Amino acid sequence: MVTPVTTSGPTRVPPTSKVLSVSSLRKAYGGTVAVDGVSFDVGRGEIVGLLGPNGAGKTTTINMVLGVLEPTSGSIHIEDVDLARQRSAALERTNFAAVYSPLPGNLTVAQNLRVFGLIYGVKSLSARIAELLEEFDLVRFRDTRCGVLSSGEQTRVALAKAMLNRPHLLLLDEPTASLDPATARDIRERIRDFASRGTGGVLWTSHNMYEVEDVCHRVLFMSHGKVLLEGDPRTLPGEHGKASLEELFIAVAREPLALERA
Ligand SMILES: Nc1ncnc2c1ncn2[C@@H]1O[C@H](COP(=O)(O)OP(=O)(O)OP(=O)(O)O)[C@@H](O)[C@H]1O
Known part of the structure; x- marks a missing residue:
């Protein structure tokens, strides 16, 4: 389509x-x-x-x-x-988002962002997560498991994850x-x-x-x-x-x- x-x-x-x-x-x-x-x-x-x-x-x-x-x-x-x-x-x-690479569905949105933030060594991680939840309109899904989100919501989480380390690429x-x-x-x-x-x-x-x-x-x-x-x-x-x-x-x-x- x-x-x-x-x-x-x-x-x-x-x-x-x-x-x-x-x-x-x-x-x-x-x-x-x-x-x-x-x-x-x-x-x-x-x-x-x-x-x-x-x-x-x-x-x-x-x-x-x-x-x-x-x-x-x-x-x-x-x-x-x-x-x-x-x-x-x-x-x-660098960071990336792809449809064929979904975030772990059994973790909540906040947990996923925390895990990837730790992997990327993001400083002041809690503040960065709060900022991204706000920016990607995800505050209400903060404690929702990613696996139950719609495709569009999952894409927003994937993009928030991709922005965690403020990538240059x-x-x-x-x-x-x-x-x-x-x-x-x-x-x-x-x-x-x-x-x-x-x-x-x-x-x-x-x-x-x-x-x-x-x-x-x-x-x-x-x-x-x-x-x-x-x-x-x-x-x-x-x-x-x-x-x-x-x-x-x-x-x-x-x-x-x-x-x-x-
Ligand atoms: N591990 C592999 N072993 C052998 N051939 C491979 C392997 N990975 C990719 N190829 C081949 O390399 C070519 C390019 O594949 P690639 O996945 O990069 O294409 P693409 O442009 O991303 O396609 P699509 O739009 O379908 O995602 C294809 O012919 C594919 O079959």
Whole structure:
């Protein structure tokens, strides 16, 4: 289902510096190359959409940036910190939320935030949790077990968890999947607000092209493990003779080689 979007696109905040630099990143599983020499960056204050059909290599890329998967080759810098050499220093500037990675359902909202806050070594944790409960409209769910919350409520908790350590790089894998349009819009507003503060940048995957056009300053189209196209989601379709981002997406999925040659 497509979420209708009414706003006219994100306010461009010129990136002042890079929060993520990925260079010649590659991940192979035997003969299967999931990510094939990908290079890109994310600026501070910028929301970058990582797009592509199923199996393009988006999640593999995100998992390497998160330090969950080890690249076969290539480098990842979070701000100026090399993930391979200074793993803890790099990862303490990062956080993420993904639908396939729900928080433990038997813990309450407050307990989940406390556990993750302790893992991240958040200072003045009780005050930070109170702040996030307020910010993400979760005060009334503070003592509710996460497992009984609705999808939208769970997404808000996942985002609150992702903000605990005030990350400079926020990775979001389909954060609005399965949310109703009003809740999805609310989540987009919160992420836009995070980026507009100018302390961090966002790498976002989504299959909802209307949402991407609404939120992302820049998009990267992946196919078969490579970045084929990069640009402003509002002008990129026209540059490739397509009427909309959705049409361009379908072209990338169906005829990646034609676009690669273009
Ligand atoms: N552990 C693995 N072993 C072998 N192949 C893998 C492994 N993990 C991923 N792949 C393959 O790598 C490719 C990229 O997968 P990935 O999950 O990164 O794609 P994706 O773009 O995130 O797709 P989706 O939109 O469906 O989530 C796929 O062809 C997948 O089958």
